Amino acid sequence: MSKNNILVGAIQETKLCDKSKALTTYNYTLVRQDRGTDKGGGLAFLVHDDINFYSNSTPANLINDPHIETQTITIPGKDFDLQIRNVYIPPTASCSSPYQPNIEALFEDLNETSILVGDVNAHHSSWYSDDEDDARGRAIVDAIDALDFGILNEDTPTRVTAQSSTAPDLTIVSSLLLPVTNWKTEIKSSSDHLPITISITAEITKLKSEHKTYINFAKADWTGFTEYTEKIFSRAKLVTNVYASEKYFRNNILKAANKFIPKGRILHPISNIPTEAAILIEERDSIRSQNPSDQRIPDLNKQINTKISDHKRQKWREHLDNCKSGSKNFWNTIKKLNNPTQQPKNQGIEFNGKIYNDPKKIAHN
The missing domain is CATH 3.60.10.10 (Endonuclease/exonuclease/phosphatase)
Known part of the structure; x- marks a missing residue:
């Protein structure tokens, strides 16, 4: 989809x-x-x-x-x-x-x-x-x-x-x-x-799209990041105004991050589908379009399901490893497990015969 x-x-x-x-x-x-x-x-x-x-x-x-x-x-x-x-x-x-x-x-x-x-x-x-x-x-x-x-x-x-x-x-x-x-x-x-x-062929009302981005700290050039920031800060003039100092520090850290830490926008994210499974899916669909009774299809389906399940299990383990007691990840995970169903932001609610999607109007009514 x-x-x-x-x-x-x-x-x-x-x-x-x-x-x-x-x-x-x-x-x-x-x-x-x-x-x-x-x-x-x-x-x-x-x-x-x-x-x-x-x-x-x-x-x-x-x-x-x-x-x-x-x-x-x-x-x-x-x-x-x-x-x-x-x-x-x-x-x-x-x-x-x-x-x-x-x-x-x-x-x-x-x-x-x-x-x-x-x-x-x-x-x-x-x-x-x-x-x-x-x-x-x-x-x-x-x-x-x-x-x-x-x-x-x-x-x-x-x-x-x-x-x-x-x-x-x-x-x-x-x-x-x-x-x-x-x-x-x-x-x-x-x-x-x-x-x-x-x-x-019709126009529908779309909400403002959420920009889904990624920051890949695992592939960051920390050596370059350190050398760049040390060089800048070593040449900095002493400023007694704490607000000006904070702004100078923050701007240069952001410049270094943009230069040495990979990031971007995910245009078409497909979560929980590893590359190996995606390749097998393309192969399966190609074979099935030519011959729905091909004996390779059931085995490919089994391989695809196994790879996706293994990938999701591994991602869940990695997530739990990052859920240190008292951390934000820890409490967010507890919250989702205890309250899995929430009213979606794009689903309207009816009051007195009228449908409202805006959160403020929903709260007011």
Whole structure:
């Protein structure tokens, strides 16, 4: 997502059910909706930290539905407010008989600039010609015909395994967005469901981007730093004004730091992915795009997961080594472990029918 500048991600089947297990998502706000009853299903949005948004309530006719899971957010924009609804409907075999999903309710409360995305486990030739029509697919087509929405999928599979290619994942958009929206699948990640990239030509309100920088003390030229500062201070004139002396000292230390300590801005940080794993990911995706049933893919996935897990474990150990008792790192770590869930800065809160994102306005209301 970082590499391709994806601002919002919608995920189905997160299989998360324990709210106490906090997940760290770098540069993105994670909005979870866990199933709660077991380890299946589950939905999540990943919203870039630069994007303001707020969550919407579940449609009234789906609150008591035993199988359909939905999650909706709204992103305020300059041209319009974009609504995105994330949906998961389990396969018919996993639903109680004779359950039939309420397809019309999926569109309840959506505005005229909305996108509905998700794994609906439905098949129809209207979005993939190699699929045989099933009852759920026919119900979706009938519902869309009666509404001001259209299917964005192109005639391509969204789920590819070694044995078959199908399209259980749907993207449905309101008619106003159809002319300005593009859709494509990509051969990425280890999931048999292919990532779907949706792009919309519209302006949205972005927060001021946080400058993520690094200072690499490990590669600093301390010999040069010392020689440079000693030379400057040895030539300094005696000044009795303490404020002028502090300013002179600070400015020269900063000059030396800029000269001898590497630093810069991280444009596209991808945390917790070591170089070895990134190389294997590129290799895996290349092989999979040519042959999804290649026998090397499972082994590559295993190697990738192992390298990422080892890297994260090592980083955590290094972090703990730096958490000396009473230090800032120590107390920050304790704070995060004891209070893992905090209100994201870019997620709005509703007061008296109005949505507020600004912290001062939220505190005032």
